[in-house]
Amino acid sequence: MKRSRFPYIVTGAVLVFFYLPILILVVDSFNASRFGGAWRGFSFKWYVRLFHEPAIWTAARNTLFIALFVTFVSLILGTTSALALHRFAKTRLQRFHYTLIYTPLVVPEILMGISLLMAFVAAGVRLGMLTIVLAHVTFCISYVALVVLGRLQDFDFTIIEAARDLGASSWMATRRVLIPMLAPGLAAAGLIAFTLSVDDFVITFFVAGPGATTLPIRVYSMIKHGATPLINALSTLLLALTFTTVFVSQRLSKSVALEGGQ
Amino acid sequence: MAEFFEFKNVSKRFGSIQAVDGVSLEIKRGEFFALLGPSGCGKTTMLRVAAGFETPDSGRVFLDGRDITDLSPNRRRVNTIFQSYALFPHLTVRDNIGFGLQIAKKPKAEIGREVEAMLSLIRLEDQADKKPDLLSGGQRQRVAVARALINKPDVLLLDEPLAALDLKLRQRMLIELDLIHDQVGITFLYVTHDQGEAMSLSDRIAVMNAGRIEQIGPPAEIYEAPRTSFVAAFIGDTNFLEGVVADHPEPEYSRLRIDGLPDVMVYNDKQIADGNKVFLSVRPEKIQISRDRPESKTKRNAVPAVVEDVIYLGPTTKYWVRAGNHRLQILRQHARFFLDEKPIRWKDDVWVFWHGDDGFMLERFRRDDEKLVAAPPQKVGDE
Numbered sequence: 001m002k003r004s005r006f007p008y009i010v011t012g013a014v015l016v017f018f019y020l021p022i023l024i025l026v027v028d029s030f031n032a033s034r035f036g037g038a039w040r041g042f043s044f045k046w047y048v049r050l051f052h053e054p055a056i057w058t059a060a061r062n063t064l065f066i067a068l069f070v071t072f073v074s075l076i077l078g079t080t081s082a083l084a085l086h087r088f089a090k091t092r093l094q095r096f097h098y099t100l101i102y103t104p105l106v107v108p109e110i111l112m113g114i115s116l117l118m119a120f121v122a123a124g125v126r127l128g129m130l131t132i133v134l135a136h137v138t139f140c141i142s143y144v145a146l147v148v149l150g151r152l153q154d155f156d157f158t159i160i161e162a163a164r165d166l167g168a169s170s171w172m173a174t175r176r177v178l179i180p181m182l183a184p185g186l187a188a189a190g191l192i193a194f195t196l197s198v199d200d201f202v203i204t205f206f207v208a209g210p211g212a213t214t215l216p217i218r219v220y221s222m223i224k225h226g227a228t229p230l231i232n233a234l235s236t237l238l239l240a241l242t243f244t245t246v247f248v249s250q251r252l253s254k255s256v257a258l259e260g261g262q
Numbered sequence: 263m264a265e266f267f268e269f270k271n272v273s274k275r276f277g278s279i280q281a282v283d284g285v286s287l288e289i290k291r292g293e294f295f296a297l298l299g300p301s302g303c304g305k306t307t308m309l310r311v312a313a314g315f316e317t318p319d320s321g322r323v324f325l326d327g328r329d330i331t332d333l334s335p336n337r338r339r340v341n342t343i344f345q346s347y348a349l350f351p352h353l354t355v356r357d358n359i360g361f362g363l364q365i366a367k368k369p370k371a372e373i374g375r376e377v378e379a380m381l382s383l384i385r386l387e388d389q390a391d392k393k394p395d396l397l398s399g400g401q402r403q404r405v406a407v408a409r410a411l412i413n414k415p416d417v418l419l420l421d422e423p424l425a426a427l428d429l430k431l432r433q434r435m436l437i438e439l440d441l442i443h444d445q446v447g448i449t450f451l452y453v454t455h456d457q458g459e460a461m462s463l464s465d466r467i468a469v470m471n472a473g474r475i476e477q478i479g480p481p482a483e484i485y486e487a488p489r490t491s492f493v494a495a496f497i498g499d500t501n502f503l504e505g506v507v508a509d510h511p512e513p514e515y516s517r518l519r520i521d522g523l524p525d526v527m528v529y530n531d532k533q534i535a536d537g538n539k540v541f542l543s544v545r546p547e548k549i550q551i552s553r554d555r556p557e558s559k560t561k562r563n564a565v566p567a568v569v570e571d572v573i574y575l576g577p578t579t580k581y582w583v584r585a586g587n588h589r590l591q592i593l594r595q596h597a598r599f600f601l602d603e604k605p606i607r608w609k610d611d612v613w614v615f616w617h618g619d620d621g622f623m624l625e626r627f628r629r630d631d632e633k634l635v636a637a638p639p640q641k642v643g644d645e
Contacts, residue, residue: 161315162348164335166362166413172336176365180352
């Protein structure tokens with residue numbers, strides 16, 4: 001029987017629809033032409049120009065600083081949250097906790113952005129780097145908690161008891177056994193948090209104050225002033241960063257899955 | 263000699279389940295002590311209380327005269343071998359074994375020396391740098407033993423350590439554990455549901471059921487002189503007979519009147535007065551079976567019976583016979599050549615007989631325990 005071509009056509013169309021614009025953007029970032037469209041030869045000049053743009057540098061530094069800080073904080077909070085969710089899974093309090101953790105994943109971003117903005121204003125917090133970090137942590141915790149929770153499901157806690165039995169204090173057992181064994185999962189969760197923080201636009205847009213511009217916001221404001229090829233170059237760099245972290249995070253998850261399967 | 267490891271009236275409840283119900287135990291220094299019982303009898307909870315993973319609701323635990331009830335697991339000179347072994351998968355065999363000493367911040371040279379000694383005790387020198395995942399079940403078990411013993415605990419707790427191994431390996435590890443116990447001289451508290459393991463390894467056994475201890479004693483005493491119907495039925499197999507004490511033809515022997523059987527003589531170590539109801543346990547292998555009526559003796563109980571089933575088991579043969587309204591199981595060697603050298607067959611009229619000392623009066627009898635005894639095969643549509 002001849003196999004239907006239909007699934008291939010649909011798959012191909014979806015891939016083209018998703019990735020062709022990105023591909024065009026990447027190619028265009030190397031286009032010497034000022035206005036895109038026609039190819040005027042390969043050039044790095046937009047990248048060079050980008051590096052001489054102080055506003056971009058500030059935004060990049062802000063983004064990186066925020067992302068690192070957010071990753072650190074949400075890893076700690078998300079992991080402890082996952083431990084509580086796992087340890088006391090059956091209690092009513094933890095079922096409520098789980099709902100709270102799950103909510104940011106389904107609440108529309110714009111709603112979160114507005115509500116966070118209103119909360120900050122009501123509390124009299126000055127908008128800036130701090131508010132961005134707080135806002136990012138609120139949704140990054142959820143992703144970290146759910147990734148780590150998944151790892152904990154097949155973690156044998158007898159191993160922690162064994163460590164305690166052999167003389168390790170509760171902190172020692174955590175440091176010498178729990179954390180090393182969870183490390184691949186923690187790294188994957190951390191990279192997800194990092195990526196989310198770097199890429200976030202909507203929520204950041206609401207809670208960012210003057211002087212606290214991140215790269216996505218910079219890109220947006222540059223577009224408002226007309227699409228310069230600089231945006232293509234900047235977007236390509238952002239894209240490269242995101243893809244790398246996603247790739248590494250997937251590799252780590254895969255090695256965890258393989259070890260678990262043995 | 264002062265008791266070394268002691269549980270005093272320990273109770274522990276999980277929700278609606280009373281896991282351990284007022285258990286007292288005294289274990290001597292250097293003893294190999296087994297907690298034996300079916301799953302859910304509370305033996306694992308006892309072990310977890312001993313290790314410090316559970317705090318009893320009431321009662322105290324003493325180690326070498328010191329109350330350790332509220333001490334956290336890492337502050338007790340007690341180490342555990344877990345059923346799943348719980349080796350650290352991210353550490354090599356060497357680092358697994360050395361874990362306790364590293365935590366205790368012992369000097370590097372000493373750790374190295376001790377680990378090597380342990381590796382040679384468990385004969386795994388050539389596997390020292392592998393991760394536990396690459397070891398066989400028996401090897402992992404030995405690593406777990408070494409990892410616990412290197413800390414020179416006062417007591418080693420073993421939680422069904424052989425349950426995950428196959429039969430032949432289990433038999434080998436049994437011998438190995440016994441040798442290790444002899445070598446290190448540490449007190450072992452061994453939790454198991456396998457009577458064979460408990461019987462062959464322990465100095466003494468505590469049989470547990472439903473959170474309580476039914477009987478404590480050396481293996482032979484537990485088997486030969488069970489005090490309760492549970493012990494009689496859970497360890498080995500037995501026949502229960504219910505009767506009333508008729509009289510005492512001799513000071514130490516009672517004559518029992520059993521419904522549907524001739525009177526039966528029984529050793530009366532419990533000094534039960536005439537007219538009282540008693541329950542008797544008679545082990546299947548203590549009963550003889552013969553086609554001829556045995557010579558009559560004062561303490562010999564001989565009962566006429568009809569063979570209802572013959573089950574050949576290899577080393578032994580099991581006979582199910584009906585005597586009056588009782589069904590008895592009898593275990594004999596030599597199915598074919600016995601006394602008259604004619605094999606006993608289905609529907610044969612036989613005599614079954616046993617000595618008065620081989621029937622054992624039980625202090626406590628529960629109907630439920632009859633279910634633990636082997637049941638006669640069900641006949642379909644016969645008679």
